Amino acid sequence: MTQLFYASTLFGAMTLAAAIDDGRFGPRRGRRILLVSNNAAIPEITPALDETPGFATLRPRFDEIHSWNEIVAPLHPADWKARVVEVPMLGRLLRSHLSLGAGPAELVLESVVVPPARTLAGLVRDCPISVYSDGLMSYGPTRDPLPQEIHGRITRLLHLDLVPGLRPLLLSEYGVPAEPLPDRAFLDVVGHRADDPPSGRAMILGQYLSALGILTSEEEAELHADMLRGLVARGFSRVLFKPHPAAGRRHARRLRETAAELGVELDVVAETVPAESCFATRGPELVVGCFSTALITAGRYFGLPVATVGGELILERLSPYENSNRIPATITDALLPRLSTDGSLWEPPPVDLSALVGAVGYCMRSEAYPGLREQAAAYLRTCGPDRYFKHRRLTALELITAPAPAPVAAPRERSPLGRLRSRLSRTSP
Template sequence: MTQIFALHSAYGLATAAAAIDDGLPGDGSERLLVPFTSSRVPETAVGIADDPVLRSLRARFDRIEPLEDVLGPQHPSSWEPEEADLPMLERLLVRAWGLDPDDLEVFVQSPQVAPARTLMTLFPRARITIVGDGLMTYSPMRVRLPYPVAARVRRVLHADVVPGVRPLVGSPDAELVPVAPERFAAVLRETDEAGRAAVPGADGASTVLVLGQYLSALGLMTPAQEIDLQARLVDRAARWAPQRIVFKPHPAAPPLVTTAVRDRAVAHGIDFVEYRGPLAAELLAERLDAVAVVAGFSTALPTVRALFGREIGSAGLDAVLSGLTPFENSNRIPATLVDALTRDGSPYTAPERLQLLVDAVGYAMQPEVAGHLRGRAEEFLDGLDPRERDRYFSARRLGELRLPGAPRENLLRRAVRPAGGVGRIEEWRLTALGARRRLGRAWRALRGR
C-alpha cells in the first residue's frame, strides 16, 4: 500500500513524523510526501518541502512529490477542478506518481478545503486519515463532506497536546489516534539544527517568552486593539516576576507591536529582548529555559505545557471570544481551549469538564455537522452559571438553537421564529388557508356539488 501524506505545515509534518516513528500509520510499502504551501503568497514563504530545519523529518518518507510541480502557477487552495475532470486527473496522478489506485491511503490536513478535499475526492477508492493541525483539530468540520468521502475517513491522527480531550474534526465514527507527547517532543527537538545557533537571552536569567500572533491581520481585532492586547500579555508575563521578557513577534507584524511590548516591559522594570530567528516557539522556550510562555491563543501554549511542562498564560480572551464573528469562526475552539487552560480559577481543569465545554461550543458552532453533540451541549448548559454561559456562547446563538440559557422570547420573536422551515406567521397563514379550503370543500359537498 502507498500512503500519501498531503501536508502544508511544519506542525502537521512533525505530527506525521512522530506517528511514523511510533508505527501508528501502519504498514505501507511506500510513503509519499506531497507538500504544498498554503500561504496566500507562496513565493514569500519557505514551505515544508524546502525548509532546512525540517530535513530530518522529510527523511521519514520514501519519496517527495511537491504538489506545486503538478499545479504549476495555480495556488493549491484554489485547485477545485470540475467533477467531470476528476477521473482524468486521477489517471494523470496515478501515472505521474506511480500509484496503484486500488491500494492507497491518503493522509490530509485541513480536509474541508482544497487541495486536501480535492485529493480525497480525486482518489475515490483510497482510505482517508486526517492529520491534526494544532488546536484546529479540536474544532468540528466547517462543512459536511460528501458521503462518498466522509465514509472513507477512518482515522484522525493528532498530537495529544490537550491530554484527555478528544478532537471533533472528522466523522464521529473515525478512530482517534493520538501521538504521545514525548514522541512529538522528540521530533520537535530534531528541528533544532545541530549548529544550535546562539539565542539572545539564553543566559540563565529568569525569562518569560511572549508570542505575537498578528490577530489584526486576520480581522479578529483592530491594530489598536492588538497593541493593547500585547501590552496586557506583558502584564500577564510580569506576574512570574521574570528578569527578562523575550518577545517573538509574528513575522508579518508591524514594528509598532514590538514597540508596545518593549515599552510595557520597561514600564515593569523588566529587560526586553526581541527574537526574530527561525526557531519554533516550543523549542525557543526550551532553549531559554523559560519560566512560562504567554500568548493570545497560539497552539504553542498547550504544546509547551504538554510536551515540556512549561507554565502558560494568556490575556484578553474574553474580549476575543465575544468579538469573534460569525459564531462558527474557526478560531473559536482554539481560543476557548486556551482561555479554559489559562484563566484564573478555571473550572475546566478536569479533562472531562473541558471535553464537555469543547463539545458544547462545537455543537453551537456547527449544529448540522456536529448534530450528535446536541445532548452534550444541553448537559453542559443546563444550570450553567450565566457568566460562564455568556463567556463562551452568544445569546443569539442559544436562541437560534433553542438551547438551555437562551433568552426568553417576546411575542414578536416567537411569531417570526422558524418552525419546520417556515416562520410562525407564515405557518399560521398556511394553516388558515388550509382550513378555508377544507371548509369550502365541505360546503360544496353539502350542496351536492
Template sequence: MTQIIQISTQYQLANIVALIRAGRLGEAKERRILVIANNSFAPELTPAADDMPGSAGLLTHFDLIIDWNATIWPNHPKAFGISGERAPLMQRSLRSGWAIADDEPIDLIVESLPGHPAGVLTQIFTTARISVHSDGLMSYGPIRNPLSLPQYQRLSTIYYTDLLPGITPRQLAEHSPDRVVLPAADLKSVIEDMAAEVAPDLAAADLADPIPDAAMVLGQYLAQIDLITAEEELDLHLQMIDEVKARGLSTVIFKPHPTSARTTIEPLRQRSHELGLEFVLADVSLLAEIVIATTRPQLVVSCYSTGLATARALFGTATAAIGTSMMLEVLAPYQNSNRIPLTIVDALHSGGYALKDLGPLIDAVTYCMQSETASYLRDNAIEFLESAVGGEDMKYFKRKRLSKLDLPGQLEIPAHRKGLSSAKRRLRTQAKRAQHTLKTYGISIDAPKLVPKVKSTLNSKLSMKLRSEPDR
C-alpha cells in the same frame, strides 16, 4: 499499499514524522509519498514546509516528495478544484508521474477536510481510503462544512496529537472514525531532533541555550485575518509584555507569527525597556516549539495560540493567555473555526477549568457551532447550558445563537411578538409550498417574490391577530 500524505505546514510535518517513528502509520515497508502544499497568500515569497530549516532530517522518512504547488501551477492550492469528468484523467496522470500502479491501493492521509488541497485529493483518488491527521487545538472542535457522501463513506481514521490529555477531539466524530493518538512525548522527541539540526541558526540568533528568568511572547496574526484591528492587536501584545513584568520575570523573548506584519516589534521593544525588561527578538524561520525547546522560558504568553498548548504538553511550561475575553466578544460568526481553540485557552487560563473538566464545555460549544453535523451532542449541550445559565460560562455562547437553536439561555420573546413571529413563519411556509406547486408545472418563481402574493391572502388574518393582542 501506497500512502499519500498531504501537509501544508512544518508543524504538520513534525507530527506526521512522530506518528511514523511511533509506528502509528503502519509498517516501515509502506511506500510513503509526501505531498506538500504551500497555502500562504504569496507562496512565491514564503518557504514551503520542506524548505524551512529543520525539515531535512524529517524528509528522509518519505520515498518521494511532491511539490503540490508546482503540480497544479499556475493555480493556488486553496483555489484549485476539479470536476468529476477531469478527476479520472488527473488520477491516471498522477499515478503515472508518482510511479503508482493503476491497481495499487492508496491510503490517503490528509489535513483538515473538506477544504483544499485535502478535499481535491479525495476527489482525484476516488477509491482511496481516507484518514485525517490533526494538529493543534482546532481538531478538538467541528469542521466548517459537512463531508460529502463519497468522503465520509471512505473515512477511516483520525490521527491527533494529545495536547489535552483525557480529552477526545470532536473533529468528524459524527462519522465514528477510528482514533489514533500521538503522545506529546513522541512529538517532543522530533522537535528536539529538529533543534539539533538547526543549531547553527539558533546560535546565530543567540537562541541556542536556555535564557534565564525569561518569558516567551508568541505573536498572533489576528489583524491579518480581520478579527481585530492592527491597533487592537498592538495593544494586545503590549498587554503581554505587561504580563511578563507582572510575573516578576526579567526578559522577554518575542517570537512574531511567521505571517504577521513586523510593525509591532519596535513598540514592544520600547515597552519592554520602559519596564526594565531585556528584549530578545526571535524573528527566525523556526517553529516556536524549537525555540521553546532550546531557550526554556519559564513562561509562554499569547492570546489563544496552539503554542500555549504545546508548551504545556511537551515541556511542562507555565502559560498565560491575554485578551481571550475580548476575542470571545468579537469573534464572528459563531461557527468560526477559531472558536474552539479560543474557548479551550480561555477556560484553562481564566475560566477556572481544570483540564479534565473541559469535555462538557467543548461539547456544548461544538453543538452550537455546528448543530446539524453535531446533532448527537444536543442533549449534552442542553444539560451543560441548564446549569450554566446566569453564570460565567455564558460568555462562551451568544444568546441569539441559543435562541436560534432553542437552547437554555436563549433570548425571551416578548409576548406581543410571539403571534407575529408564528405568522411570519406560516407566511414563509405558504410561499415555499406555492413555489413547489408552480415548479411542478414548469414555472419557476423565487420564494421571496411569492411572499407579497401569499401575504395578501393572509393579511386579513394577520391584521386581526395583531389587533387582538394587547399593546405592550
C-alpha cells in the same frame, strides 16, 4: 506499496513524523511520498515547509518530496479546487506526475475539510484516508459536511493527546475513531531533553488574527503590547517573540517599538522555527499567547508555565459562531491562567471542560451532532450562557427562551385643538 502524505505546517509535519515513528503506518515496505503546500497569503515570499531549517530532521522519513504549489501554479493552493468534470482527468495527471500507478495504498491528510487537503482527497480516489489532527481544532466539530466519497474512506483520526480526557469531536459524526499518539513519540521528534535549564526569559507567541479578520492590525499590535506589559510587570527584562509563520514581520516591528519604550530586551525568533523547538532549547520561564495550540504543548509536553491574554475579546469577535477557531479559543480561555497588564495572573473559574466543549460544539454545528443537544442543555442549566455562547444562537436553537418583546404603547388621543393644529400644518404653504 506507495503511501502519499500531505503537510502544510511544520507542526503538522512533526505530528506526522511522530505517527510514523510510532509505527502507525506500518513498516517501510514501499515509497513514502510527502506532498508539501505553502498556504501563506503570499507564498512566493514565504519559505516552503521543506525549506525551513526545522524540516531537515524530518526529511529522512520520506523517499520523495513534491510541492503542491508547483503543481497548481500559478493558482493559490488554498483557493484552487478542481471542477467536477475535471476531476477524472486531473486525478490521472496527478497520479502520472507522482508515478503512483493505479493510486497510492493510503492517503494521509491534515485539515481534510478545506483545500488543498480536500482537493487532494477528491483527486486521489479508491484508497483509504488517514487524517492527522491540526492541533486544538481536532477537539472542535467538522467545519463543513464532507461528501460520502470522502468521509466513507476515512479510517481514523490520529491526534496528539493535547488535553488528556478530552475526546476529539472532529469527524466523529462519521464514526471515525480517534487514536491518540504517545507523548514520547512527539517529544523525540522535537528533541526535548528533560534537563534543559530555564533561560530567565519569557516568551510571547504571535498569531495572525488580523489576517484572519478577527482583529484589526492595530488591535493585534495592542494585544501583543499588553502581553509584553504584563511580562515586564512580572519582572521579566528579556523576552522572546515567536511570530506566526503566516504573519509576516510587521508584528515584530511593532513589538520592538513597545519593547524600547518599556526598556526590555526583545529577541525575535525566526518565523520558520517551530515554537516547540524554542520550548525544548530555550526553556522560557513563562509562555504567553492568545489561543495558540503551542500554549497547550508548552504546558502539556514541556512543563512550562503558560498564560493567555485577550481570550474574552477573541470569543466576542469570532464570526460566524461556527468559526473553527472557537474551540481552540474556548479551551485555552477555560483552562489556562490569564495575564493582566499589571502582571497579575489569575486562574479561570473551575469548569467541566468536556461538557463545555460539547455544548459549544453542538451550538457550532447542531445539525451534525444532534446527540450533543441534551449535554448542551444540561451545561447551560448548570453554568448559564456565559462568555462562550451567543444569545442569538442559543435562542435560534431553542436552548434558551427569547425575552418577550416590550409592549408598544397605544397612540395618545389628540385633543380637538391638537387635531386642528395638525391639519393646519399639513396644509400650510
